[in-house]
Amino acid sequence: MEQASLMDFIVLNLGHARTIHYWSNEDISSPFIRIYYIKKGRAFFHFSTGDVELTAGHMYMLPAYVPHSYECEPNLDFYYLFVYQRMASEVNVFDIYDFPIEVKSNEAANLLFENYCTLYPQLNLPSRDATEFANHQAYRDYAMAYMKMPFYERMQLHGLVEILFSYFMKQARLKSAVRDNRLSNLLNYIQQHISEVITIDDLAEKACLTKSHLIRSFSKIMGITPLQYILQKKIQHAQSLLLSTDMTVSKISEATGFNDVSYFIRLFKKNIGFTPQEYREKLIG
Numbered sequence: 001m002e003q004a005s006l007m008d009f010i011v012l013n014l015g016h017a018r019t020i021h022y023w024s025n026e027d028i029s030s031p032f033i034r035i036y037y038i039k040k041g042r043a044f045f046h047f048s049t050g051d052v053e054l055t056a057g058h059m060y061m062l063p064a065y066v067p068h069s070y071e072c073e074p075n076l077d078f079y080y081l082f083v084y085q086r087m088a089s090e091v092n093v094f095d096i097y098d099f100p101i102e103v104k105s106n107e108a109a110n111l112l113f114e115n116y117c118t119l120y121p122q123l124n125l126p127s128r129d130a131t132e133f134a135n136h137q138a139y140r141d142y143a144m145a146y147m148k149m150p151f152y153e154r155m156q157l158h159g160l161v162e163i164l165f166s167y168f169m170k171q172a173r174l175k176s177a178v179r180d181n182r183l184s185n186l187l188n189y190i191q192q193h194i195s196e197v198i199t200i201d202d203l204a205e206k207a208c209l210t211k212s213h214l215i216r217s218f219s220k221i222m223g224i225t226p227l228q229y230i231l232q233k234k235i236q237h238a239q240s241l242l243l244s245t246d247m248t249v250s251k252i253s254e255a256t257g258f259n260d261v262s263y264f265i266r267l268f269k270k271n272i273g274f275t276p277q278e279y280r281e282k283l284i285g
Contacts, residue, residue, distance in 0.1 A: 009033075011157045012082040012142040015124035016117050024071035027273060031239045032084040032139070034062040035164055037105060037113050041076035045069075045101070052101055054078075059105045061168050063094045065236050079113035080125075083161055084143060084243070095187060097172035109164065116160050120153070139243060176221045182207045183221060190230055194237050197257045198230050234258070235271050242280045249276045 012032055019041070036059065043054040045062070046069040054060055062068065064085065085092060117124065122145070146154065189206055190198060203218075203226055204211045218226045234256045241252045250261045258264035269275050274282060 008085065009158075009161065010084045010143045010146045011123065011154075011161065012084050012139060012146065013123055013125050014079075014081050014113075014116060014120055014157070014160075016077075016079050016113070017125070018078070019072045019074060019076040021074055022072070023076075024069070026069040027067070028069060029065055029067045029239075029272060030062070030082075031064050031236075031243050032082050033064055034060075035081040035083070036060045037079040037109055039077040039079070039110065041073055041078070043070060043072040043076050043078075046071070054102075057105055059103050059109060059164070059167055060101055061099060061103075061165075062101070063099070065239065079110075079117065081113075081161070081164065084139070095191075096175060097169070098175055099168045100171045103167045103171060105167065109167065112160060112163060116157070120157070143244065180217075180221060182209070183218065186218070186226075190233060194233055195255050195257055197259070200226060231267065231271070235268060238264075238268060238276065239272070239279065242276055252276065 036054065038054050038056050038058055038060070040056050042056075045052040045054065045060070048067065052060070123142075146157075149157075186203055186207055189203070200211050200214065204214045207214055209217070215225060218229070222229055224232070238252050238256045241247055241255060245252075247255065249265065253259075253261040253264035256264070258267075265275055268279070272279055
């Protein structure tokens with residue numbers, strides 16, 4: 001499988017913030033990548049698999065759609081970069097590599113954030129007090145503003161993302177699935193046909209395996225069954241469409257391969273905790 005890239009993305013926000021008081025937020029599943037550089041203070045990410053402490057001099061990256069909660073102590077001082085990766089026809093870099101959440105940073109990263117925040121103040125969220133921008137929901141407005149920026153400015157921001165991302169790429173590990181050609185081809189097939197109904201029969205025929213062998217092999221490497229993986233990708237695609245388009249929930253249901261919109265809504269709420277409409281309102285107000 002060819003190495004994926006982050007070429008097709010939108011920089012939503014870039015800025016510097018600090019917490020004045022203790023601050024926490026629960027049950028988050030953002031449709032964009034978050035990168036943080038901690039200048040001073042301490043915070044915590046809480047995942048179903050455990051907790052991560054955020055400390056000064058380190059950078060942290062959360063891929064899109066990773067459920068988590070967080071809490072921040074008073075006087076946390078940090079930079080942030082929010083990147084929305086548009087849906088591609090091939091698997092993205094997070095499907096190919098396992099990335100560390102935390103990396104040791106250096107003064108160069110601090111200077112990059114400082115300089116780019118000065119160059120692009122319009123990308124800052126409205127307040128330097130992080131507790132106020134936690135619920136700022138105009139993500140689509142930020143995406144549209146980025147697309148209207150001059151091409152050379154988008155190139156500069158692209159360079160920033162690539163440099164910061166390289167800190168994490170240096171420690172990334174190739175996923176087992178990518179080493180299995182048949183499985184990696186299946187992941188590409190699923191991504192390319194995400195708007196269609198995909199069955200186990202389709203995948204078994206594509207991989208030249210029996211259905212039982214396919215399910216066992218897929219589950220052993222991916223940790224979930226093929227149908228669970230397909231559903232996960234369809235729900236993520238729906239989240240992307242809810243954020244980036246004005247399509248109705250009915251049209252999004254069709255675009256993600258669900259013929260029954262009521263069934264789609266139930267599945268979405270079961271997996272995300274909100275109906276599609278509630279999720280859209282939560283994101284864009």
